[in-house]
Amino acid sequence: MSSFNCEMLRIAREERGLSQKDLARKLHASQSDISKFEGGEKMPGEDFIQKAASFFGYTVEFFFRPFVALPSGLVFHRKRSALSATERKRIVAEARVRMLDLAIFAEFSGIQSGALPLRDGRSPEDMARHIRILWAVPSGPIANLTKLLEKNKIAVLPFDFGSTFVDGFFMPPAEEGSLQCIVMNANPAMPPDRRRFTIAHELGHLILHRNEFAEETGKRQENEANLFASEFLMPAADIEEDLSAPLTFARLRELKSKWKVSMSALVIRAQQLKKISDSEAKRIWFLFSRYGYRKNEPVMGLSEERPFGVTWLVREFAKAKGTTAPASLFLTPELFARRYPDSAGLAGRDRQEECTREE
Ligand SMILES: [Zn+2]
Structure with missing residues (x-):
């Protein structure tokens, strides 16, 4: 049997947003013990593991998963400074x-x-153009970016971050050869064009930086991911002509509908491609502020791109595993139902069908 994995205790605690002190109080343990358990300096007893498992909603085996913490090539999208640790x-x-x-x-x-x-x-x-060719993307706007990624076996993993301070991020999978994924904030307050740019930006990190295990990403990586996203969503060769006409608000709205990117992204692209002068850009930014477009742009009928890949995988798994699905993921049935509400409903319906058949 494998041994207690101190990293899993830390993950379970952090996932709940608890400090070591908070957890000590909840589990009637001492803070110093929790700190030693997480640091691998001391082995918790069976009693503690039982208590922790039922508190978090995991099975006991969760804490024995042989998961090795990778140096995280963790990359956050915009706005990270306002986020608490x-x-x-x-x-x-x-x-x-x-x-x-x-x-x-x-x-x-x-x-x-x-x-x-x-x-x-x-x-x-260059890498953005290369990936477009590799994935046989037709020239012009990308109709559905999420679908394109899923078709090319890159999962888009959505969940509500409970905050709009982070748009999404890329993190390499724990095991080599696993499915690569981009984690996306499914918070309903995020506009669709912003989500699309986030996905393209994180794809940039995946393509450009997946082997750079930096704890914090610097300005260089952020700039590069933005340049990748701009070229991937708005290839210079295809958008140049569109940006040549005077960029009036009406024109920007039209281009937003066509390219499915924000009006701000279009202005930045026009600047990058030297289609507008810096003073012209300044004038547009000034007007954007005046109309409140910096915070809220007109949506222009853009619809949400819903990722289906992960839901499909969960459903297939739940269907095959039936009632053993939660335990196969080291989860209690309650936590499984909370984390995967779609599949739990499906499993419930399947069970009902089975019961009906038996009668
Ligand atoms: Zn980034």
């Missing part, structure tokens, strides 16, 4: 456990990400 840890910990689940689903269905090209010193824009 506890919140950041909570979101990352939830993403980690969901990614561990995803690895189980993917292995069950035999789905793996294909080999991705190495960067080889190429520029972000």
